[in-house]
């Protein structure tokens with residue numbers, strides 16, 4: 229049974245529909261990411277779960293109980309804000325203790341739980357620091373400890389790492405994942421960073437303009453994107469116009485001078501989409517010319533001009549000879565590495 | 575850039591600030607020094623001002639209880655005015671800040687609008703409403719039989735505090751407003767998600783953070799109220815004097831300039847000490863949190 233359930237939730241601000249027909253069930257202990265470009269309604273959805281906004285339509289249930297009927301102060305959810313929203317006039321320990329105080333936890337137990345929470349996020353010894361005298365990463369950890377110390381039923385994180393520099397962000401990602409695995413709190417993370425969503429989550433909810441585009445594991449959404457939007461948002465991809473001819477036996481899919489047996493299903497004009505690392509240089513295939521060749525340490529990045537339009541190819545730097553700029557090549561890939569959508573590419 | 579930093583040109587800053595400096599010295603420091611000097615001069619009904627150095631005026635202020643009472647009244651009125659503006663102005667700024675867009679700018683205009691109107695006009699309004707038997711409110715209430723005699727407002731300390739608080743309110747609201755702008759917009763949601771109710775949020779989260787704004791507003795209101803002239807002059811007239819109206823009277827009615835100068839100097843010194851002292855206290859108290 230679903231632990232947290234959003235049932236056709238919608239939110240309108242005046243005439244503007246910001247979230248539409250949003251249905252999702254989250255299992256207990258699951259780590260879910262809402263991934264989408266800025267302004268697609270991720271924060272709005274999260275705030276409806278938190279209770280800071282009321283849904284215009286739909287229901288939100290936690291363990292089968294209607295969550296929207298409960299005041300936000302009584303929902304018992306842990307929330308980490310993008311700006312951390314720490315209480316600047318309180319020390320780190322006082323910040324973390326606040327939620328326990330509101331729950332009338334006895335003083336001795338409170339002190340022990342605050343100490344443990346700060347230790348868990350690696351801030352033992354920082355109890356008496358004020359937030360303004362801590363680095364961004366440390367403030368982030370205090371915010372996380374403050375949200376987790378109340379043992380929330382669900383942890384909501386709104387772009388918690390976006391204010392950190394790249395290196396710190398990576399460290400925090402790993403740490404966040406470890407903490408979540410250890411204590412097993414059901415977690416929803418909002419992010420516009422596809423790497424973050426992929427490296428942290430059990431499942432990703434890809435959103436665009438208030439609607440769900442796809443729900444799936446990181447691998448599913450990356451390898452079997454259900455729409456052009458998903459495939460383009462989750463990393464680089466090549467979209468080629470192709471046709472499927474079912475009159476031939478066996479049926480064939482053809483893009484330029486590349487051709488292979490067609491998968492069952494679609495016919496007529498289609499779009500095939502292939503990740504750049506799944507394309508190789510072969511003896512036959514799509515005719516193309518290398519425009520630029522960029523060395524990036526562990527791999528090479530090629531920008532090509534193919535008969536089906538511009539294409540990008542990534543090859544591992546495995547010591548093999550790589551084609552030079554201006555060289556004519558053939559692009560080839562295995563049929564199972566591409567995803568096929570009906571209609572001409574956008 | 576680096577060359578300039580290594581060999582700072584010491585003359586340019588002086589040259590550039592010279593005009594402002596000259597203005598400052600010419601219209602503020604010199605008259606101020608002259609006022610202080612004046613307070614040590616002698617004065618007599620028939621001989622006028624005598625440029626000698628005596629402590630007569632200071633001795634009179636220090637020993638005559640009339641002056642002690644008058645200074646005490648001045649600061650009592652200023653303190654009560656400050657308390658009243660803080661008690662009304664801080665909630666007012668908070669409510670204003672929570673209003674949405676259009677209403678916010680409308681009410682902000684209503685609060686700040688009076689700053690464009692002369693203090694004299696604003697205080698005269700109170701006099702028109704509560705001024706003895708002819709005050710509009712008094713007339714109305716008396717004709718309705720609610721009160722028998724006019725509400726005592728003119729020539730009372732209460733009246734002065736109310737009128738001053740009205741005049742000073744925008745400074746308090748603006749100061750608290752500025753502090754509210756520095757709050758994290760999600761801070762109330764953060765407290766709410768941890769289980770805090772509205773009263774707890776205001777008491778534990780909002781109040782401590784806007785306190786520096788309230789205190790700096792209080793310093794402004796206090797120093798302006800203690801040195802206010804127009805409002806005490808209209809409400810208190812010559813019956814209920816404060817330091818500023820007394821100094822004015824000595825200068826322009828009694829023509830005892832040296833005594834007036836001593837009163838003015840004492841008021842200035844007392845105010846500077848109070849303002850600098852409380853400012854230092856506030857900075858020390860909030861240094862940890864707000865720097």
Ligand SMILES: Nc1ncnc2c1ncn2[C@@H]1O[C@H](COP(=O)(O)OP(=O)(O)O)[C@@H](O)[C@H]1O
Nearest residue numbers: 241244246264265266267268269270271272273
């Ligand atoms: N209180 C509000 N009133 C009107 N429009 C809003 C409000 N909050 C958000 N929006 C709009 O809703 C859309 C989605 O916002 P948001 O959920 O914050 O997006 P995201 O978090 O995905 O960047 C945006 O177009 C934003 O302008």
Ligand SMILES: [Mg+2]
Nearest residue numbers: 270271272387
């Ligand atoms: Mg957002």
